[in-house]
Amino acid sequence: MKGNLFKELKFAVIGAGHGGQGIAGYLAYKGYKVNLYNRSIERIKKIKQRGYIDLVGDVVGRGILNLVTNSIEQAIKNVDVIMVVLPASAHKFIANNIAPFVTKDQYIVLNPGRTGGALEFKSIIARHNPLKEVCIVEAQTLLFACRALEEGKVKIFSKKEEVKVAALPAVRNHEFINKINEVFPEFTPASSVLETSFNNVGALLHPIPTILNCARIENTKGDFRYYIDGITPAVAKIIEQVDEERIQVARALGVKVMSLKEWLAYTYNAYGNTLCEALKNAKGYWGIQAPMSLDTRYIYEDVPQSLVPIWDMANHLSLQTPTIQAIVHLASILHNTDYYRSGRKVIDMGLEGLSINEIQAFVIDGQVSDSRGVVA
Amino acid sequence: MKGNLFKELKFAVIGAGHGGQGIAGYLAYKGYKVNLYNRSIERIKKIKQRGYIDLVGDVVGRGILNLVTNSIEQAIKNVDVIMVVLPASAHKFIANNIAPFVTKDQYIVLNPGRTGGALEFKSIIARHNPLKEVCIVEAQTLLFACRALEEGKVKIFSKKEEVKVAALPAVRNHEFINKINEVFPEFTPASSVLETSFNNVGALLHPIPTILNCARIENTKGDFRYYIDGITPAVAKIIEQVDEERIQVARALGVKVMSLKEWLAYTYNAYGNTLCEALKNAKGYWGIQAPMSLDTRYIYEDVPQSLVPIWDMANHLSLQTPTIQAIVHLASILHNTDYYRSGRKVIDMGLEGLSINEIQAFVIDGQVSDSRGVVA
Numbered sequence: 205m206k207g208n209l210f211k212e213l214k215f216a217v218i219g220a221g222h223g224g225q226g227i228a229g230y231l232a233y234k235g236y237k238v239n240l241y242n243r244s245i246e247r248i249k250k251i252k253q254r255g256y257i258d259l260v261g262d263v264v265g266r267g268i269l270n271l272v273t274n275s276i277e278q279a280i281k282n283v284d285v286i287m288v289v290l291p292a293s294a295h296k297f298i299a300n301n302i303a304p305f306v307t308k309d310q311y312i313v314l315n316p317g318r319t320g321g322a323l324e325f326k327s328i329i330a331r332h333n334p335l336k337e338v339c340i341v342e343a344q345t346l347l348f349a350c351r352a353l354e355e356g357k358v359k360i361f362s363k364k365e366e367v368k369v370a371a372l373p374a375v376r377n378h379e380f381i382n383k384i385n386e387v388f389p390e391f392t393p394a395s396s397v398l399e400t401s402f403n404n405v406g407a408l409l410h411p412i413p414t415i416l417n418c419a420r421i422e423n424t425k426g427d428f429r430y431y432i433d434g435i436t437p438a439v440a441k442i443i444e445q446v447d448e449e450r451i452q453v454a455r456a457l458g459v460k461v462m463s464l465k466e467w468l469a470y471t472y473n474a475y476g477n478t479l480c481e482a483l484k485n486a487k488g489y490w491g492i493q494a495p496m497s498l499d500t501r502y503i504y505e506d507v508p509q510s511l512v513p514i515w516d517m518a519n520h521l522s523l524q525t526p527t528i529q530a531i532v533h534l535a536s537i538l539h540n541t542d543y544y545r546s547g548r549k550v551i552d553m554g555l556e557g558l559s560i561n562e563i564q565a566f567v568i569d570g571q572v573s574d575s576r577g578v579v580a
Numbered sequence: 581m582k583g584n585l586f587k588e589l590k591f592a593v594i595g596a597g598h599g600g601q602g603i604a605g606y607l608a609y610k611g612y613k614v615n616l617y618n619r620s621i622e623r624i625k626k627i628k629q630r631g632y633i634d635l636v637g638d639v640v641g642r643g644i645l646n647l648v649t650n651s652i653e654q655a656i657k658n659v660d661v662i663m664v665v666l667p668a669s670a671h672k673f674i675a676n677n678i679a680p681f682v683t684k685d686q687y688i689v690l691n692p693g694r695t696g697g698a699l700e701f702k703s704i705i706a707r708h709n710p711l712k713e714v715c716i717v718e719a720q721t722l723l724f725a726c727r728a729l730e731e732g733k734v735k736i737f738s739k740k741e742e743v744k745v746a747a748l749p750a751v752r753n754h755e756f757i758n759k760i761n762e763v764f765p766e767f768t769p770a771s772s773v774l775e776t777s778f779n780n781v782g783a784l785l786h787p788i789p790t791i792l793n794c795a796r797i798e799n800t801k802g803d804f805r806y807y808i809d810g811i812t813p814a815v816a817k818i819i820e821q822v823d824e825e826r827i828q829v830a831r832a833l834g835v836k837v838m839s840l841k842e843w844l845a846y847t848y849n850a851y852g853n854t855l856c857e858a859l860k861n862a863k864g865y866w867g868i869q870a871p872m873s874l875d876t877r878y879i880y881e882d883v884p885q886s887l888v889p890i891w892d893m894a895n896h897l898s899l900q901t902p903t904i905q906a907i908v909h910l911a912s913i914l915h916n917t918d919y920y921r922s923g924r925k926v927i928d929m930g931l932e933g934l935s936i937n938e939i940q941a942f943v944i945d946g947q948v949s950d951s952r953g954v955v956a
Contacts, residue, residue, distance in 0.1 A: 419789065420796045422812035428799075436798035438874055438914050445913050498814055527913065530906035537821050537903065538814050 211235045213387060214283040218276070218298055219290035220248045223315065226350035226358045227289050229257030232267025234387065239271040241279035243297075248272055250355040260353070261360040277305045285311045285384065289346070291501045292318035292509035292548075299325045303332035310338060311380055313369070317342035318509040319404045320517075320553040322372040322397040323567075327554030337570075339376050344368040344400040347390060349488070362488065363390070364471075368403070370394040373570030395460065396567040402454035402461050407510035408443050409464075410502035415534050416442065418498055426496040431489035440480035442527065446511075449525040453518045458564055498538055507535040512547025520550045521560070587611045589763060590659040594652070594674055595666035596624045599691065602726035602734045603665050605633030608643025610763065615647040617655035619673075624648055626731045637726070637735040653681045661687045661760065665722070667877045668694035668885035668924075675701045679708035686714060687756055689745070693718035694885040695780045696893075696929045698748040698773040699943075703930030713946075715752050720744040720776040723766060725864070738864065739766070740847075744779070746770040749946030771836065772943040778830035778837050783886035784819050785840075786878035791910050792818065794874055802872040807865035816856035818903065822887075825901040829894045834940060874914055883911040888923025896926045897936070 213236055217228040220242035232238040242248045251257060252272040259265050273279050280286050280302065288298055295314065306312065306329065314321045322342035329338055345368075349361040367390050371380045374396040381393055394400045413434045414421065420428060428434060435443070447464045454461040468474040468482045472489075476482035483489065495502055511528050518525040536543045550556050555563055562572050589612055593604040596618035608614040618624045627633060628648040635641050649655050656662050656678065664674055671690065682688065682705065690697045698718035705714055725737040743766050747753045750772040757769055770776045789810045790797065796804060804810060811819070823840045830837040844850040844858045848865075852858035859865065871878055887904050894901040912919045926932050931939055938948050 413795065416792060417795050418814040419793050419810050419812045422814055423804075423809045433799045434795050436795045438794040438798055441913050442910060526909055530909045533902055533906045534818060537817050 211237075211386075213237075213285060213383070214270075215239070216241060216279045216283040216286045218279065218286060218288045218302075219294070220251065221290065222350055222352045222358070223346050223348065224289035225251070225257055225352045225356070226259075226348045226360060227287055227315065227346075228269065229259045229267040229358050230263060230348070230360070231287075231387065232257065232269050233259060233263070233265040234267075236387065237270045237283075238267070239273065239279045239281075239283060240269050241273055241276055243274060245274040248274075248355065254356060256356070258357045259360055260357065261350070262362055263360045276301050280305055280310065283310065285313060287313050287315055289315045291505040292316075292321055293501070293505050295321055295325055295509070296328065296552075299328035300332075303329045303336075306336070306338050308337045311341055311371075311383070312338060313341040313343060315343045315347070316345050316404070316406075317397070317400060318506065318513075318548075319401045319407060320513040320548050321401070321509065322370070323401075323553035323555065324548055326372055327552065330554065339380065340372045340397075341380055342370050342372065342397045342400045343391070344394065344403055345406075347388065366390055366392055368392055368394040368400055370397045370400045370567075372397045372567060374568045375570070396564075398454070398457055398459040398563075398567050399461070401513070402450065402457070402459045403467070404510050405464055405467055406506050407450060407514060408446055410506040411511060411531055411535055412443050412446060413439050414495060414498070414500060414502040415531060415538065417494060418538060421494050421496075421498060424494075426494035428494050429490070430492045430494040431483055431486070434494055435480060435483050437478065437480050440478065440483070442531075444479055445527040446531065449518070449523075449528050450514050453514055453521065453523055453525070456521050456523060457517070457560060503535050503539060507532055507543045508547030511535075512544055512549065513553065515544070516547070516549040520555070587613075587762075589613075589661060589759070590646075591615070592617060592656045592659045592662045594655065594662060594664045594678075595670070596627065597666065598726055598728045598734070599722050599724065600665035601627070601633055601728045601732070602635075602724045602736060603663055603691065603722075604645065605635045605643035605734050606639060606724070606736070607663075607763065608633065608645050609635060609639070609641040610643075612763065613646045613659075614643070615649065615655045615657075615659060616645050617649055617652055619650060621650040624650075624731065630732060632732070634733045635736055636729070636733065638738055639736045652677050656681055656686065659686065661689060663689050663691055665691045667881040668692075668697055669877070669881050671697055671701055671885070672704065672928075675704035676708075679705045679712075682712070682714050684713045687717055687747075687759070688714060689717040689719060691719045691723070692721050692780070692782075693773070693776060694881065694889075694924075695777045695783060696889040696924050697777070697885065698746070699777070699929035699931065700924055702748055703928065706930065715756065716748045716773075717756055718746050718748065718773045718776045719767070720770065720779055721782075723764065742766055742768055744768055744770040744776055746773045746776045746943075748773045748943060750944045751946070772940075774830070774833055774835045774939075774943050775837070777889070778826065778833070778835045779843070780886050781840055781843055782882050783826060783890060784822055786882040787887060787907055787911055788819050788822060789815050790871060790874070790876060790878040791907060791914065793870060794914065797870050797872075797874060800870075802870035804870050805866070806868045806870040807859055807862070810870055811856060811859050813854070813856050816854065816859070818907075820855055821903040822907065825894070825899075825904050826890050829890055829897065829899055829901070832897045832899060833893070833936060879911050879915060883908055883919045884923030887911075888920055888925065889929070891920070892923070892925040896931070 472486040474486035848862040850862035
C-alpha cells in the first residue's frame with residue numbers, strides 16, 4: 205500500500221474487465237494516480253465502493269484508485285496516459301466517446317490494438333477534430349496474463365518480459381518510450397503500428413481452433429485443453445495457411461513479421477519440427493482450457509478486428525486470402541453476423557486510396573505525402 | 581445356399597469393399613449369377629479361393645459367386661446389370677476402363693452416384709464411343725448399411741425400404757425398373773438423375789461435421805458419436821447454410837429436393853424443432869462413431885464428388901455458394917489437394933455450355949435440343 209503519495213504520471217484505465225482491473229490495480233499498486241472507467245457502473249459497483257483493487261499471484265498487493273467512474277470525460281481529465289484495455293470490438297465506441305475530450309498532449313495506448321486498432325482510433329478522432337494531434341500507441345499484446353477472480357481481486361498469472369509498442373506516428377516512439385519507461389520498462393519500440401498490427405498472433409490462435417472445435421466446445425462446454433487437445437496437425441495446417449496469408453500481406457507492406465513458429469520460439473522458447481509440436485512445447489499454454497461457449501472474444505473480437513483487417517488490406521493490395529475468408533465466413537454463420545461488413549477495414553483505418561509508400565509514410569510521419577513528395 | 585440354379589438376370593458387381601461385398605453376397609444369396617470385380621486381386625484373395633460371401637445380421641445366408649476377378653472385361657461379359665459399388669472418387673477410373681467392353685443393352689447402376697455421377701460416367705463412355713447408348717442408372721444411396729467383418733463375411737445392419745433411382749436418360753426409367761423389380765423392389769423412380777444427384781445428403785452430413793471436428797477426430801481417434809456429439813447447434817448452422825446453397829442450385833435446375841430436415845423426417849421419421857434436434861432423433865445414427873482419422877471418404881469422396889459439383893453447377897448458373905467454397909477450401913488444405921481442381925465439374929458431366937432447358941432435356945431424353953427444338 206502506497207497511500208496517497210502519487211507519482212508524477214497520471215493514468216486513466218478504460219475498461220474494467222480482467223485486463224483493465226489488472227492494469228489499473230498494478231499501476232495504482234506501483235504508486236500512480238489511476239482513474240478507472242467502465243461503460244457500465246453496475247459492473248464496478250464494488251470497486252467503486254471500496255476504492256481499491258487487490259492483486260494476487262505473480263504480483264501481490266493493493267492498488268488504491270483515484271477515481272472509479274462511468275464518465276469518460278472525468279476519467280481522462282488531466283491524465284497523461286490513457287490505457288485502453290478492452291476487446292478491440294469496443295475500440296470504435298471508445299474512440300467516438302473519447303474524441304471530444306482528449307487533448308493533444310495525452311497518449312492513448314491500446315492494450316492491444318489487434319490489427320489496425322491505432323489506425324482506426326486515430327481516424328475516428330481525426331473525423332471529430334482533424335487538427336487534434338493526439339498520439340495513439342498500439343501494444344502488440346497485453347502485458348499480463350491475468351484474471352479477475354472476483355470484482356476487485358485480480359490474479360496475475362504472468363507478466364511478459366517484453367511487449368512491443370508503436371506510436372502513431374512512429375516518429376514519436378522514443379518520446380513515448382522515455383515517458384513510460386519508469387512504469388513499463390517492458391515496452392520496447394516496434395518500427396510502426398504496422399509491425400504491432402501484423403504480428404497479431406491472436407488472429408491465428410483464437411478464431412481458427414475455436415471454429416474447428418466448435419462442436420467439442422458446445423458438446424463439452426469447453427472441457428478440454430485448448431492448445432493441447434484443440435490444436436492437432438489438421439488444425440495447425442489451417443493455421444499455417446492463414447499465417448502464410450498474413451505474412452504475405454505484411455511483407456507487401458514492407459513489415460517485418462515473424463511466422464507463428466518463429467514467434468513461439470521468440471516468446472515462449474517453444475520449438476518443434478512442426479507448428480503443432482512447437483505449440484505443445486509452449487508451457488504458457490498448458491493450463492489453458494477452451495472457451496466454455498462460442499460466445500467468446502476469440503471469435504467476436506478476433507474475427508472482425510484481426511482477420512477482417514488482414515483480408516481487407518489484402519483486397520487493397522490485390523492479394524488473395526482465401527483461407528482467412530473461409531474462416532470469417534464460417535464465423536459469420538456461427539454468430540449470425542456479417543463480420544466482413546462489421547469488421548475493421550482499410551477505410552476504417554483511414555488508408556483508403558493510399559499506395560504502399562503513402563501508408564508507410566503515414567505510419568511513420570503521420571502525414572500522407574504523394575509520390576511527388578508533396579505533403580497532403 | 582442356392583447351388584448353381586441361377587435366375588435369369590446376371591450381374592457384375594464392381595468393387596469389393598463393404599458395400600460391394602454386401603451387394604454381391606446378397607444377389608448371389610438370392611440366386612442370381614454374380615461376377616465380382618475388384619481392381620486389386622490381393623484384397624479379394626480369400627473370397628476368390630472360397631468362392632462365396634457369407635451374410636450375417638439383417639440377412640443371413642451364403643452367396644456363391646460365379647466369378648471373382650480383377651478383369652473388368654471378364655466381369656461384365658454377358659451380364660445384364662453392372663452394379664458399381666465404390667466411392668464416387670473411383671467412378672472416373674471405372675468408367676474409362678469399362679468403356680471399351682460395355683454393350684448397349686447393359687445397365688450400369690451407380691450405388692450411389694453422389695452428385696453428377698451418372699452424367700460423368702455417361703460423358704466418359706461417350707468420349708470412347710459416341711454411339712454407344714449404354715444406360716447409366718444413378719441410385720441416390722446404397723441399399724444397405726453394411727460392413728465387412730472380415731473378407732467374405734458381411735454384416736447387414738439394415739436395408740432401406742426405398743431407394744430412389746434414375747436412368748440417364750430418364751425416359752428409360754420404367755424399362756429399368758421393370759427389369760430390376762424382382763431383385764430390388766426397393767428401387768423407385770426419380771424424375772431424373774438431377775433429382776438423385778441433388779438429393780445427395782452425404783454432401784452435407786459427411787464433410788462438414790468431419791472438418792468441424794477435425795481436432796477431436798485426431799485427438800481421440802474418432803472416439804465420439806459422430807451425429808450425437810459431433811453435430812451441435814453450431815455445426816447444424818453451417819450444415820443448414822450449405823443446405824440452402826444446395827437447394828438454391830437444385831431449384832434453379834427445376835429439381836424437386838427436400839431440405840435435410842424434410843429428408844430426415846421422410847427417411848428416418850426423425851423430427852425436431854431444429855435440424856440439430858431432428859438429427860438427434862434419427863435412430864439410425866445413434867451408434868455411428870466418428871471416422872478414426874481424417875483420411876476418410878467423408879472428405880475424399882464427398883468433397884470432390886458431392887460439394888464440388890454443386891459449387892461448379894452454381895458457377896455455371898451464376899449462383900453463389902460461399903459456404904460450400906469455404907468447406908472445400910478447408911478440406912483442400914487438410915488433404916494437401918486442390919479439390920476444386922480434381923473434383924467433378926460441369927464439364928466432366930458433359931453439360932458445359934448448356935442452358936437450363938438443355939440440361940433438363942438431356943437428362944430426360946439423353947439428347948440436347950436447342951431452343952428452336954432442333955436436336956443436336
